Amino acid sequence: QKEVEQNSGPLSVPEGAIASLNCTYSDRGSQSFFWYRQYSGKSPELIMSIYSNGDKEDGRFTAQLNKASQYVSLLIRDSQPSDSATYLCAGTNFNSGGSNYKLTFGKGTLLTVNP
């Protein structure tokens, strides 16, 4: 069973700090990775995608991918109370099986940013 695992949290950081969210995946063939943010009672919202080893920055968010270690992370700089949400890591190996563009999601990490 191909899995995506996240540190279960919850994670609590003070406002202005860096929040670090981590994720590992079991399918070495996975090629595309995503971070979603989900506020309580709402739908997941795509915040970052990453496909290549290294870092990808978008505003206060940095995604990091290490395929050798099968590890994906998300850093949130200058954390704000509005960043308080559950963060979902997802990966896919859509070439296995050929047709199902399935994202496999981790169970999520609840982040609380304290004012």
Next chain:
Amino acid sequence: EAQVTQNPRYLITVTGKKLTVTCSQNMNHEYMSWYRQDPGLGLRQIYYSMNVEVTDKGDVPEGYKVSRKEKRNFPLILESPSPNQTSLYFCASSLGVNSPTQLYGYTFGSGTRLTVV
């Protein structure tokens, strides 16, 4: 506005009474999928569709049916709902493949909270 629209948002029904949750997207996406989200289990794929008239099972298809007669619509059908289908359901759509190694992310609908009593 580009979006995935699900209806209804909330539904309480009784065991065995057939129901349909509708999903429609206005982004001309080929790929659509249904997920359910349960505490402690996360998001699990129910069914997916590559294009019109092309559907297949995901990880937890038992008790569900889908159809894809038009590109924009992908309804989820519960022929005989049972209490273990009480869950939060999400429809999602995607453009699909960006390149041989890159998949576009999903856009999710607002969700349908279903309670079967």
